[in-house]
Amino acid sequence: MVAIDKGTAAGVSFALTEEQKELRALAHTFAEREIRPHEAECDAEMRHPADLIAKAHELGLMNLHVPAEYGGLGLSAFDGLLVSEELYWGCSGIGTSITANGLGSGPVLLFGTQEQQARWLPPLIESPILCSFALSEPGAGSDVAALRSTAVRDGDEYVLNGSKTFITNAGHAEWAVVFAKTDPAAGRRGMSAFVVEMGSAGVTIEKHLEKMGQRATDTSAFALTDVRVPVENRLGEEGDGFKIAMATLDFTRPGTAIGAVGVAQAAYEHALEYSKERVTFDLPIAMHQAVGFMVADMATEIQASRLLCWQAAWMLDNGMGREATLYSSFAKRFAADTAMKVTTDAVQVLGGYGYIKEYPVEKLMRDAKLFQIYEGTSQIQRLVIAREIFTPKG
Ligand SMILES: Cc1cc2nc3c(=O)[nH]c(=O)nc-3n(C[C@H](O)[C@H](O)[C@H](O)COP(=O)(O)OP(=O)(O)OC[C@H]3O[C@@H](n4cnc5c(N)ncnc54)[C@H](O)[C@@H]3O)c2cc1C
Incomplete structure (x- = not known):
């Protein structure tokens, strides 16, 4: 524990x-x-x-x-x-x-x-130049060990086959770290990681996915068909892939979580300004307690999210391993859910204007949703948190 x-x-x-x-x-x-x-x-x-x-x-x-x-x-x-x-x-x-x-x-x-x-x-x-992290597949997102891409050793090379989807920047990347099974019968212990040049023969970008939010980022699906990768491009040993993927996500999670804080902060600032200017019933709407309290909750929860991110990053920087995993999940879960709540409330504060594209908050609400999904959904963060709390240490 x-x-x-x-x-x-x-x-x-x-x-x-x-x-x-x-x-x-x-x-x-x-x-x-x-x-x-x-x-x-x-x-x-x-x-x-x-x-x-x-x-x-x-x-x-x-x-x-x-x-x-x-x-x-x-x-x-x-x-x-x-x-x-x-x-x-x-x-x-x-x-x-x-x-x-x-x-x-x-x-x-x-x-x-x-x-x-x-x-x-x-x-x-x-x-x-850009590089990508290619873990997710059409049938394997939260359940990483279910991935079906394979890497078969052939002399000094591996031959990779499979499909990757939802991969950030993949459509413009020079290379990607691709996770594939070297021993499909061994579940998560059969996964390995390879640096794959995206220009290699057999790598095909199949689709630039059209998204609800964060639409400026390329998110692509690609296929690997008999892609030959030299053995020296394997990271770690065969079977280290799951460990490599999880450790990387532990390291990047506070950085993703703070992105949610940035989005929430932007929504808060727009809502704050609007609440001071918009007058109803002869008062700026900020003076109506229901609106003032919404803005007060936004400010409080954004700062709590920011501090969780800071603490998680501080733990990572101080080599606190397992504690850092727990705090990274605290940060990601809380900041993502806060961004969703704050941006939804910001739309509410702007009333009908909040729902119109000429105003910036509807975009922020669409953008915020992604934080509850990528790099581990909010449900998966709770799973990690519960596991860290209940599993004996050591
Ligand atoms: C825009 C975008 C960018 C992305 N970028 C990348 C990237 O660069 N690289 C990469 O590898 N992946 C990337 N992903 C993939 C992302 O990490 C996955 O979408 C995410 O992990 C969820 O997997 P899934 O979509 O397969 O959903 P599923 O795993 O099928 O989950 C569906 C629902 O079931 C819930 N669920 C699943 N299992 C459990 C459980 N055990 N307990 C409780 N609830 C559960 C989930 O929380 C979710 O609500 C990206 C996704 C998006 C949308």
């Missing part, structure tokens, strides 16, 4: 360093000046924001965790949250396009050998 933490955060200061404040300000300014002006158009047209990805890359707002020895900044999980919240505040679809390399490169960062890291990480710093 993992004890609920009462004291480990005692050493944490909530005062950000000057560098952290500057990093956050840089991301905020970028979100305000570059992302916001394009969010409506990218949403309406499902436009992949290659130009904004390139600008973010130039400013050093991508691939934050790549170590200095490979040309990156080697920033902490905590620092990454400061950037992500602002980018998602700008637009979560564009924000996801910019930050998803963190998920794509996560398995290489966490499990790659020196040679593998030296091969795959520096190009991410040198130019704004």
Whole structure:
């Protein structure tokens, strides 16, 4: 059983360093000046924001965790949250396009050998290329071990076959970490992970999926047909795939959760401003207690979500393993559900205008829904939390 933490955060200061404040300000300014002006158009047209990805890359707002020895900044999980919240505040679809390399490169960062890291990480710093994390399949989302893609060893290569779906940025990625079964009879212990170049013969993008929200991010389905991958592209040993996938998701979960905080913060700010301006029955609607309390709950729950994300990231940065898994799920579950509630309430505060596309909050409500689904649904987060609470430690 993992004890609920009462004291480990005692050493944490909530005062950000000057560098952290500057990093956050840089991301905020970028979100305000570059992302916001394009969010409506990218949403309406499902436009992949290659130009904004390139600008973010130039400013050093991508691939934050790549170590200095490979040309990156080697920033902490905590620092990454400061950037992500602002980018998602700008637009979560564009924000996801910019930050998803963190998920794509996560398995290489966490499990790659020196040679593998030296091969795959520096190009991410040198130019704004994208990489993806290809775990989900048409028949395997929450139930990861049910995946059916196979990788069969043939001399110095593996031959991969299967279908992947819902893969962020896959339609524009240079490479993806693909999870496939090397021993289909062994369930989760039979999964392995491979870096696959998306230009390889046999990789076919089948569909750019049309989504309800976060429409600026490409989400694609692709097929693998007799794709030959050299043995040196396997991450870890055969059978390590499940462990690699779960550890990567533990690492990225607070970063996804803080995206939900950014969306909720944006909705809150719109609702707050509108509630001060809109007059009914001779009063600004903020003065009607029902509206004022909605705004008060938004502010409270957003801050609680932000602090859970910060604590989870701090635990990851301090090597707190199993506790970090629990807190990452606390953060993801709570922040995702908060974003859904806050954005729904923001539409309510704007009344009929909230439902109209000329106003920004209906998009935020559509965008928020995804946080309850990807990188582990809210139900799966509860499953993880219950398992961590009830399973004996050790
Ligand atoms: C826009 C988008 C981007 C994505 N990006 C990626 C990506 O980059 N890479 C990648 O690999 N995947 C990605 N995904 C896939 C995503 O992680 C899965 O959609 C998610 O894990 C849910 O899987 P599923 O869709 O198969 O739903 P299912 O697993 O079929 O779940 C359906 C419903 O049943 C519930 N449920 C399932 N099992 C249980 C259980 N044991 N207990 C309680 N409830 C349960 C779920 O919570 C959900 O409500 C993305 C998805 C979307 C929509």
